[in-house]
Amino acid sequence: MAERRPTPALMLLGTGSNVGKSLLVAGLCRLFADRGLKVRPFKPQNMSNNAAATAFGEIGRAQALQARAARVAPHVDMNPVLLKPESDTGSQIILQGRVAGHLASGDFTRRGDFLPQVLESFERLSDEADLVLVEGAGSPAETNLRARDIANLGFARAANVPAILVGDIDRGGVIASLVGSHAVLDEADRAMIRAFAINRFRGEVSLFKAGVDTIAQATGWPCLGVVPWFNEAIHLPAEDGLDLAAGPPKPGAKLKVAVPVMPGIANFDDLDPLKQEDAVELVMIRRGTALPGDAGLIILPGSKTTMRDLAVLRTEGWDIDIAAHRRRGGHVLGLCGGYQILGRVVRDPLGLEGTAGEAPGLGLLDIETVLEPGKTVREVAFEHPASGATGRAYEIHLGRSEGPDTARAPFRIGTRQDGAASPDGRVAGTYLHGMFTSDAVRRACMAQIAGGALESTLDYEAGVEAVLDRLAAHLERHLDIAAILALAHARSV
Incomplete structure (x- = not known):
């Protein structure tokens, strides 16, 4: 009997929190779903108080949006570990959708105890998918947390999932953050990252060619694209408190x-x-x-x-x-x-x-x-x-x-x-x-x-769908989609 090949999968890591990983995964989910693939989003560990209810429990709001982008119902296996901050020193643990206790901030090593459930959820998702897109959390270069990591390269190595590293150029220092991440990772972790991408670029992309070349030369990673700022992201549900903002001033508002x-x-x-x-x-x-x-x-x-x-x-x-x-x-x-x-x-x-x-x-x-x-x-x-x-x-x-x-x-x-x-x-x-x-x-x-x-022509749900469609088209224009698929398919046993 022929051995079953692993489901193609790719992990998107970020040089830090809020670099746009969630949005990129959502856009790619819509893009590949519209190509006829059964694509599933996955985030091993999330930390957020913006949760979504599913038929079997709660998950991070971003994974619910990604499931919607993939045109499937959200499921607890898409985010098996959700940490909901209750104070500056502790979080409630949601494990595969259900409350499973409390995690003190000083007890971060306990997170590694959840790896079996994380891998179990990932395998269940993989069994029903043509492609799994995995989102990391924070930065994989936080070497002080690496020993018991399940959110980034700890998961990637355990599940043998190749990764790409995303840097946010809008916040500045993107060359240093990408090259610095490469420098502090050990050899085995570094080998899991196969390429990089730049997100949230404003202006003429060609002007950053020298920057791309610098990163590629210093890391040995190819660039999969420079993604311009996507203005319509404000019309999609935000997960991170860093995104919490008011709407624009409206002098004529009633x-x-x-x-x-x-x-x-x-x-x-x-x-x-x-x-x-x-x-x-x-x-x-x-x-x-x-x-x-x-x-x-x-x-x-x-x-x-x-x-x-x-x-x-x-x-x-x-x-x-x-x-x-x-x-x-x-x-x-x-x-x-x-x-x-x-x-x-x-x-x-x-x-x-x-x-x-x-x-x-x-x-x-x-x-x-x-x-x-x-x-x-x-x-x-x-x-x-x-x-x-x-x-x-x-x-x-x-x-x-x-x-x-x-x-x-x-x-x-x-x-x-x-x-x-x-x-x-x-x-x-x-x-x-x-x-x-x-x-x-x-x-x-x-x-x-x-x-x-109040006069209103807003069709909110239709608007979310339209923005997801335009996000997918935006990524298709600016990322090497063929290379992304090839990396996902290169996942070996």
Whole structure:
């Protein structure tokens, strides 16, 4: 019986975080899917509080977008290890979609214990694929983390997957970062990297030819292309907090939406559709800045650490700003952790988010929240009863919220009510994430807040698909796609 050849696979590493690896993988997934290949995205280990719900648990938001680009449903095997930061010194571990404990930052060597599950997920994905595109995390040149690495070359060597190294020229120092990475890697790790690429170039590409030659001569790696800046990336869901930004100023906007950025902010891509609405100006308020008095709506976004973010909100004086906003007749919306913060009290008797205890909430909703074991992770179809609009969303949360204001729940999931609202309807909260991706729901909610219909021609989902198509075409123009496929197929037993 002939021995089965390994599935073609290629890993995209970066010289650092946020160099555009996620976007490159998404674009290549769409490109190869449109060529008729069964392509699957894979990221061994991710660190992000922007998660997506799948049928079997949660994964990083970037892998969900990459699955969409590949025209397949997201699956927990696409991101078997997800670390969700809970503080500066520790993270919750999501292992193959499910909570599997806590990882202290000083205990990074434990990450190597997850390699069997990482390889198991990779093999399952490979069995159903023609091509697997693997995304690294951070930089493979962090030699202090190499001994137990499962995110970069530790995985590449264990799974025998060739890699290319991507440098971000926009941040500067791209020659040094690529050549320096080559210099600090040991010989066996260096041998896994077969080529390099330059991302986010602005200007005339030919002007960087001497730079490309310098890198190629110093490393021995060929260049697979110089990819110009892709402006439309802002229309795709972002995963990294480094990408968290407001929309552009909109002097003619009918509704200003203010969002306080708290340390544990999670699932902030909930805001992306609002950012793209012409009639809505979205402003992200950083610590040390008051909430604007002219906002029509304040959104408290999702939080991985509700109790800590509640304390920060008070330290910043944002609770006072929100109370003043409420007295002026403004609207407030809480999403997931933000919903919990709006209630009378948040209790964490088992210390699921840190130290056990409780704290008074803002008291703008007559509810109480108790954090309990057993995380809710599910995709749902829902309805906005006030308008009859429907959509699809997802839940990722700990705890339950109960109280009189839940009798005015703003949403319904089947026969179950979700969320709560104040008697005058100006304060509301929900456990739903992603509800604004529904054009009908988003328009109904914004019209209710603005006191009348807002002009909107935004088809959010169609827009994401169109941008993915244009991203694929962009990469096809600027990368050596034949060489990329050849490297993937060169993977040996």
